[in-house]
Amino acid sequence: MAGRFNVGDTVSVRRAFPPGHVRTPYFIRGRQGVVQEVVGDFANPEELAYGRDGLPAQTLYRIQFRQADVWPDYEGAAGDTAMVDLYDNWLEPAAGDSR
Amino acid sequence: MSDFARRHHDMGGLDAGPVQTSEHDYAFWEKKIDAIRRLLADDKRRMFTVDELRRGIEELGAKAYDEMSYYERWAASTSNILIEKGVISIDELGRRMAEVEARLKAEAEAS
Numbered sequence: 001m002a003g004r005f006n007v008g009d010t011v012s013v014r015r016a017f018p019p020g021h022v023r024t025p026y027f028i029r030g031r032q033g034v035v036q037e038v039v040g041d042f043a044n045p046e047e048l049a050y051g052r053d054g055l056p057a058q059t060l061y062r063i064q065f066r067q068a069d070v071w072p073d074y075e076g077a078a079g080d081t082a083m084v085d086l087y088d089n090w091l092e093p094a095a096g097d098s099r
Numbered sequence: 100m101s102d103f104a105r106r107h108h109d110m111g112g113l114d115a116g117p118v119q120t121s122e123h124d125y126a127f128w129e130k131k132i133d134a135i136r137r138l139l140a141d142d143k144r145r146m147f148t149v150d151e152l153r154r155g156i157e158e159l160g161a162k163a164y165d166e167m168s169y170y171e172r173w174a175a176s177t178s179n180i181l182i183e184k185g186v187i188s189i190d191e192l193g194r195r196m197a198e199v200e201a202r203l204k205a206e207a208e209a210s
Contacts, residue, residue, distance in 0.1 A: 009105040017104040021154040026105045051155035051184070052136070071112065 003088050004060030008080045010094035011063065013086060021049035024090045032094050034063040039085065046089075062086040107161040129170040136177060147180050155180050 005011055015030035015037025023045050039062055056073070067080040123134075139146040155176030159167070167175065181187045 019106075021150065022106075025111045026109045033173050045150045048150035051151055054150075090130060 003038055003041070003061065003062060005035050005059075005088070005091060005093075007014040007035050007038065011061075011064075011091045012094045014090050014092060016090075021046055024086055025084065027070060028065065028084050028086070029072055030092070031065055033069075033084070035061050036064045036083065037062040042087075044087065044089070052071060058089055060085055060087055061091070063091075106157060107164055108157045125170075132170045132173050132177070136173065139177070139181075146184065146186060147177075151180050152176050 010032060011034070012032050013024060013028050013030060017026075018030070039060040041057040041059050044058045045054065048054040063084055063086050065082045065084065068078065068084055069074055072084055079083075096097045135148075136152060138144065140148060152173065153176075156164070156172045158171060158179075159175055163175065164172065178187075178192060182189055182192070
């Protein structure tokens with residue numbers, strides 16, 4: 001599966017709380033970040049975790065978030081960022097994006 | 100959103116105290132657990148994946164997750180998954196654990 005996003009795209013992480021094995025950390029759900037790198041296509045760990053083949057593969061992205069956007073009480077420098085690896089199925093085009 | 104939205108292992112951002120940065124050596128049994136996992140997952144056996152190991156650790160329950168050491172969690176998850184897949188039976192594992200426990204106890208008393 002070809003990934004839907006490119007480097008520089010602003011994306012939103014889906015705000016979803018399903019049970020089961022999920023690689024999208026709780027703290028990043030619902031946040032908005034920018035694609036820094038398209039890492040590649042990998043078998044879906046949400047499926048691999050239950051002994052299935054994980055296909056179709058999911059594109060994995062390295063996404064940069066502003067720390068101040070992630071933590072409401074963040075006290076570090078304004079330019080601080082956090083990098084999180086996230087799969088395509090957890091992302092949506094950011095609201096206001098031209099897509 | 101219910102209190103159950105965040106799963107117990109998903110701790111990013113919670114206060115967890117200082118990070119231990121010192122190097123530490125592994126006990127022999129910990130190396131064995133690691134070796135067993137690698138052998139079960141190798142190209143010949145493909146009995147389970149590291150993703151399944153992680154899923155099994157996440158399903159241990161909050162108390163076990165907090166109180167077990169890193170490789171104890173690996174051992175518990177590996178056992179559960181091998182039982183699920185029918186590679187070993189509960190009966191077989193229970194008897195073998197009792198056997199090993201008795202042997203270790205006898206060895207300790209003899210020394």
